[in-house]
Amino acid sequence: MRYFRRPWMESRGDEYDSWGxxxxxxxxxxxxDVHEQxxxxxxxxxxAYDHEHDEDRFGFLTYATLxxxxxxxxxxxxxxxxxxxxxxxxxxx
Numbered sequence: 001m002r003y004f005r006r007p008w009m010e011s012r013g014d015e016y017d018s019w020g021x022x023x024x025x026x027x028x029x030x031x032x033d034v035h036e037q038x039x040x041x042x043x044x045x046x047x048a049y050d051h052e053h054d055e056d057r058f059g060f061l062t063y064a065t066l067x068x069x070x071x072x073x074x075x076x077x078x079x080x081x082x083x084x085x086x087x088x089x090x091x092x093x
């Protein structure tokens with residue numbers, strides 16, 4: 001697995017737009033398929049998806065394959081990924 005932390009400054013464009021900017025945490029395999037996705041918003045809300053919980057009223061696990069060369073600048077170690085996420089409790093779990 002490879003681990004990424006990438007900011008996303010664009011609007012959600014939906015009823016949850018007021019949550020603000022988002023920091024995406026993604027765990028992807030060597031082909032770029034995402035197995036774990038956590039979204040942490042500026043207002044403190046966090047939501048999480050994986051293959052066991054892949055969709056709900058807030059969103060869904062991406063089905064897009066990551067372009068790993070594009071995501072390379074955002075790659076972090078697994079320990080950093082897990083340590084960062086330990087401080088959040090996803091509201092959709």
